Amino acid sequence: DTExxxxxxxxxxxxxxxxxxxxxxxxxxxxxxWYKQKAKKPPELMFVYSYEKLSINESVPSxxxxxxxxxxxxxxxxxxLQPEDSALYLCASKSGANVLTFGAGSRLTVL
Amino acid sequence: AQTVTQSQPEMSVQxxxxxxxxxxxxxxxxxxxxxxxKQPPSRQMILVIRQEAYKQQNATENRFSVNFQKAAxxxxxxxxxxxxxxxxxxxxxxxxxxxxxxxxxxxFGKGTRLxxxx
Numbered sequence: 001d002t003e004x005x006x007x008x009x010x011x012x013x014x015x016x017x018x019x020x021x022x023x024x025x026x027x028x029x030x031x032x033x034w035y036k037q038k039a040k041k042p043p044e045l046m047f048v049y050s051y052e053k054l055s056i057n058e059s060v061p062s063x064x065x066x067x068x069x070x071x072x073x074x075x076x077x078x079x080x081l082q083p084e085d086s087a088l089y090l091c092a093s094k095s096g097a098n099v100l101t102f103g104a105g106s107r108l109t110v111l
Numbered sequence: 112a113q114t115v116t117q118s119q120p121e122m123s124v125q126x127x128x129x130x131x132x133x134x135x136x137x138x139x140x141x142x143x144x145x146x147x148x149k150q151p152p153s154r155q156m157i158l159v160i161r162q163e164a165y166k167q168q169n170a171t172e173n174r175f176s177v178n179f180q181k182a183a184x185x186x187x188x189x190x191x192x193x194x195x196x197x198x199x200x201x202x203x204x205x206x207x208x209x210x211x212x213x214x215x216x217x218x219f220g221k222g223t224r225l226x227x228x229x
Contacts, residue, residue, distance in 0.1 A: 042202055042219035043156075056216065090156065098144050098206055100217060102156040 002027060006091050006103035014111050015081060021106045023074040023091030029101070031055075031094040032074045034066060036087045037105070043090055049074060081110045113138045115205050117220035124193045125228050131178075132188045132223045134203030142208040145179070145186045146217070151199040159201070162186065164208070190225075198227045 004025045013019050023032065031050045035043035048056035049068040057066075063085075065077040074091055086109045092100040114137045124130035136145070147159040162170045162179050169177050174191045190197055203220040 040200070040222070040224070042222055045216055048216070094217075097161070098208070099146070099158050099161060100148075101158075104155045 002101070004091055004093055004101050004103035006089075006106050008106055009104065010107050010109075012109045012111065013078065013081065015083075017081075018077070018079045020078065021076040021089055021091075021108075023076075023103055024072055025093045025101070026072055027093060027095070027101065028071075029093035029095055030071060032068065033090075033092040033094070033100070034074070034076050035090040035092065037090055038087050047076075078108070081108075083110050086110045113140070113143075113205055113207070113218050115203050115218050115220035117201075117203050117223050119223045120221070121224045121226070123226040123228055124190075126193055126195060128193055129189060129191045130193055130225065132190075132201050132203075132225065134186045134188070134220055136184050136186065136203070136205050138184070138205065138207075140207055144206045144208055145177075146204040146206070147175070147177070147186075147188045148202045148204060148219075149197075149199045150202065150222075151196075154199075156202070160188065193227050195227050195229065198225060200224050 007022045034046040037043045045058050046060045047066040052068045063080050067075040088105040088107050090105045091103040116135045143164045145162045148156050149159045150156040160170050160172050160175050176189045178187045200222045202222045206217045
């Protein structure tokens with residue numbers, strides 16, 4: 001299995017909702033990433049988990065809460081989001097050769 | 112801090128022709144990785160090519176090759192025999208390889224959107 005699987009592919013939520021994005025990989029990669037990507041822009045790093053511990057938090061607002069329950073799974077919990085949080089959320093895992101494998105993304109719309 | 116600059120926001124090339132996308136970077140480190148990633152419209156980002164800074168030989172993957180000029184801090188991507196499927200946003204990226212550097216960031220340039228003209 002050489003994929004990073006993200007669910008859901010699309011999510012629409014109101015500003016008072018609580019939802020979660022899920023990311024899974026079975027390649028044995030020990031570093032996993034959350035990126036936020038706006039249209040026609042590069043990915044912006046949000047969080048990095050290394051060996052299931054949060055190693056980087058790029059000053060992301062607390063309405064985004066990451067979780068890494070095990071080495072294959074990464075979640076991003078969403079609560080009280082703003083319309084400007086609408087974006088494509090990309091998960092990636094990093095191989096020992098330092099190559100990122102990206103998922104297809106979860107497109108989030110906040111109403 | 113390291114930076115990656117892609118000076119061409121958009122480019123176009125005729126199908127079957129060759130195109131070169133430029134990337135420059137700034138770093139004080141001597142050992143690092145450089146990457147080109149491709150993101151087709153509404154599709155997944157995938158790795159095109161990877162270069163290790165300590166290797167003088169330019170990386171090549173089929174129709175994709177790089178011109179790595181370490182002293183000039185330049186890392187351009189050449190696509191030969193362009194195909195319609197090459198149309199995408201291309202991101203140049205940098206990662207430190209310094210052993211003491213526990214910062215696991217991969218720094219992306221702003222991207223170049225490549226159009227292939229039939």
